[in-house]
Amino acid sequence: MLALRGERLDKTYGAGDNRVVALHDVTLGVEAGEVAALLGPSGSGKSTLLTTLGLLQLPDRGSVWLAGREVVVGGRALADLSALRRRQIGFVFQKANLVPFLSALENVMVAFEINGERGRVARRRALDLLGYLGLADRADHRPDELSGGQQQRVAIARALAMSPPLVLADEPTAALDGARSRDVMLLFRRIAHERGTAVVVVTHDHRVLDAFDTVHEMEDGVLAPPRAQGRPLTTPADPPPP
Amino acid sequence: MNLAYLDLRHQLRRFVATAFGLGLLFAIVLAMGGIYRGMVEDAVVLVERSGADLWLVQRGTRGPFAERSTVPAVLEDRARAVAGVAWAHPFSSFTLEPEHAGRSLRLTLVGLGWPDDRGASLGVTRGRALERSRGEIVVDASLGLALGETLTLGDDPYRVVGIGAGLVASGGDPLGFVTHADLERIQSYLAADARRALPPGDSDSAPSGAQAILVRVAPGTSVAAVRARFASFTDVDVYSQSDERSFLLEGVVDKARRQIGLFRALLALVSGIVVSLVVFNMTVAKTREIALLKLMGARTRLIVSMIVQQALLLSVLAYGVAFAASQVAFGLFPRRVVVGAEELAGVFVLAVGIALVASLAAVRRALQIPPTTILAG
Numbered sequence: 056m057l058a059l060r061g062e063r064l065d066k067t068y069g070a071g072d073n074r075v076v077a078l079h080d081v082t083l084g085v086e087a088g089e090v091a092a093l094l095g096p097s098g099s100g101k102s103t104l105l106t107t108l109g110l111l112q113l114p115d116r117g118s119v120w121l122a123g124r125e126v127v128v129g130g131r132a133l134a135d136l137s138a139l140r141r142r143q144i145g146f147v148f149q150k151a152n153l154v155p156f157l158s159a160l161e162n163v164m165v166a167f168e169i170n171g172e173r174g175r176v177a178r179r180r181a182l183d184l185l186g187y188l189g190l191a192d193r194a195d196h197r198p199d200e201l202s203g204g205q206q207q208r209v210a211i212a213r214a215l216a217m218s219p220p221l222v223l224a225d226e227p228t229a230a231l232d233g234a235r236s237r238d239v240m241l242l243f244r245r246i247a248h249e250r251g252t253a254v255v256v257v258t259h260d261h262r263v264l265d266a267f268d269t270v271h272e273m274e275d276g277v278l279a280p281p282r283a284q285g286r287p288l289t290t291p292a293d294p295p296p297p
Numbered sequence: 298m299n300l301a302y303l304d305l306r307h308q309l310r311r312f313v314a315t316a317f318g319l320g321l322l323f324a325i326v327l328a329m330g331g332i333y334r335g336m337v338e339d340a341v342v343l344v345e346r347s348g349a350d351l352w353l354v355q356r357g358t359r360g361p362f363a364e365r366s367t368v369p370a371v372l373e374d375r376a377r378a379v380a381g382v383a384w385a386h387p388f389s390s391f392t393l394e395p396e397h398a399g400r401s402l403r404l405t406l407v408g409l410g411w412p413d414d415r416g417a418s419l420g421v422t423r424g425r426a427l428e429r430s431r432g433e434i435v436v437d438a439s440l441g442l443a444l445g446e447t448l449t450l451g452d453d454p455y456r457v458v459g460i461g462a463g464l465v466a467s468g469g470d471p472l473g474f475v476t477h478a479d480l481e482r483i484q485s486y487l488a489a490d491a492r493r494a495l496p497p498g499d500s501d502s503a504p505s506g507a508q509a510i511l512v513r514v515a516p517g518t519s520v521a522a523v524r525a526r527f528a529s530f531t532d533v534d535v536y537s538q539s540d541e542r543s544f545l546l547e548g549v550v551d552k553a554r555r556q557i558g559l560f561r562a563l564l565a566l567v568s569g570i571v572v573s574l575v576v577f578n579m580t581v582a583k584t585r586e587i588a589l590l591k592l593m594g595a596r597t598r599l600i601v602s603m604i605v606q607q608a609l610l611l612s613v614l615a616y617g618v619a620f621a622a623s624q625v626a627f628g629l630f631p632r633r634v635v636v637g638a639e640e641l642a643g644v645f646v647l648a649v650g651i652a653l654v655a656s657l658a659a660v661r662r663a664l665q666i667p668p669t670t671i672l673a674g
């Protein structure tokens with residue numbers, strides 16, 4: 056099943072001379088358990104696509120399906136988008152965006168708090184996640200006591216807290232060196248394959264592309280047809296539900 | 298895990314310092330109310346401890362607490378003859394500043410209706426009420442006189458035989474109680490003194506009679522019925538104890554009440570602005586964190602409650618400081634500060650109200666933060 060589908064998405068910023076077409080007729084699907092890369096030059100619309108698929112902004116036209124349910128149609132929301140983000144989408148960005156005065160554990164627990172889950176169970180699950188990401192012994196450290204790569208892994212743990220079916224990452228390794236960058240990409244791959252999560256990662260880094268099942272390339276707001284990598288994939292271009 | 302608390306934890310010192318400062322503001326709000334209550338209680342001490350049910354005053358006046366009132370001395374006997382009257386005494390008082398032990402005292406002297414009224418209802422805490430018709434005085438403790446000390450009033454010595462607490466005139470001056478005859482003696486001595494100092498013919502006539510006659514209604518008799526009987530006295534007006542009480546409060550205290558009320562309103566406003574600024578700044582300082590919460594899909598309710606909780610905590614902490622200050626410091630004030638449970642509850646409600654209103658600006662601001670703020674750098 057497609058975990059995520061964007062169909063015929065258009066997004067234009069500004070007007071007149073400042074008019075920028077950030078997305079033009081973009082259609083894209085990602086399966087559960089698939090890890091997809093989104094590649095393209097600066098300004099090609101990758102972040103715009105990611106925030107649109109992540110329900111952080113509405114497209115001018117087009118639809119978004121989440122786990123088979125149409126949540127945006129004709130550029131309008133059909134559901135409570137915050138609630139969908141809260142439960143169904145994990146975000147990771149270039150900067151870890153951790154809360155500086157909270158420990159690694161507390162940063163992960165924020166995601167549970169937002170969903171009204173507190174107490175021992177939330178704490179246990181946050182600790183498990185940190186363990187899963189190899190940070191068990193860093194749970195009580197504050198972000199400024201962690202390396203960039205560790206901070207980014209805490210951010211990933213936070214994104215995974217509610218076990219969302221979809222994780223979106225915008226240049227999550229831009230601030231990391233080559234080896235760390237590769238580790239993080241392989242981590243996304245592991246998450247997708249082990250947990251059945253659909254993962255979309257925006258990246259500039261061609262050296263890590265072998266970590267991905269699919270690579271999508273964007274240019275000037277237009278998405279090229281996907282290239283499959285490594286393993287065979289079902290075509291992402293399944294016809295949308297009527 | 299509470300987000301409001303976690304946010305405060307890393308800036309606890311600053312937060313507590315702010316709460317302390319705000320607490321002092323609240324303490325002033327509390328003190329203002331207490332000072333007003335103290336004034337009210339002080340103002341009515343005389344009326345309440347006189348034990349009188351009815352006040353006969355000069356026709357066309359509202360009695361000695363509102364304006365000058367003189368009634369003839371014989372009125373006392375006429376009043377006593379009315380059915381249902383237990384006792385009737387003259388009431389007079391005036392303020393003087395005698396020299397004593399090298400310093401100048403200021404006190405308001407009141408004449409008691411000897412021999413029925415010796416000051417038993419004054420609540421003397423040390424010594425006793427008057428026992429002799431001449432040369433004894435009961436004073437308020439704030440005068441700083443000791444039992445047995447002798448005070449010269451007019452031309453005669455008066456021995457301090459009793460000391461009471463909270464015996465003050467409506468203006469806050471300590472009271473002294475002598476027999477009515479002694480009071481008249483002192484008064485005429487001082488008047489004669491004043492006449493000697495003035496050119497002849499330019500003086501007030503010497504006072505005669507009393508300022509009012511106090512009447513106590515016999516047990517089992519209705520005050521209203523006795524009051525109605527006095528209606529036939531064409532030369533006096535008659536007022537109840539509560540009438541006199543309200544004259545006092547209207548006159549002296551009402552202006553003070555309005556002034557203090559104005560001050561309190563201003564202070565409440567200032568406190569509100571302080572809470573508002575503090576909470577607003579705390580919110581602006583967490584713009585990124587709030588954007589992050591929104592991006593992660595946090596409910597509006599969660600963000601609003603985080604801000605409101607912080608404002609409430611600030612206010613309640615400040616209230617705690619104000620409460621502590623009221624318990625420790627208010628007793629040291631020169632005039633009586635009366636802070637009752639009602640006042641404490643009132644200021645608590647005010648503190649909570651201020652916090653809620655003051656959060657509005659911060660909440661508005663927080664709701665305007667776009668979640669995508671987090672994506673920009």
Ligand SMILES: Nc1ncnc2c1ncn2[C@@H]1O[C@H](COP(=O)(O)OP(=O)(O)OP(=O)(O)O)[C@@H](O)[C@H]1O
Binds near residue numbers: 077097098099102103
């Ligand atoms: N909020 C905005 N207002 C106006 N124009 C915008 C806005 N956001 C993006 N754009 C424009 O839309 C286009 C696509 O931007 P986007 O951020 O999606 O590119 P990107 O592929 O993520 O680039 P980069 O690799 O540099 O992050 C750019 O030309 C950009 O200037």
Ligand SMILES: [Mg+2]
Binds near residue numbers: 101225
């Ligand atoms: Mg971008």
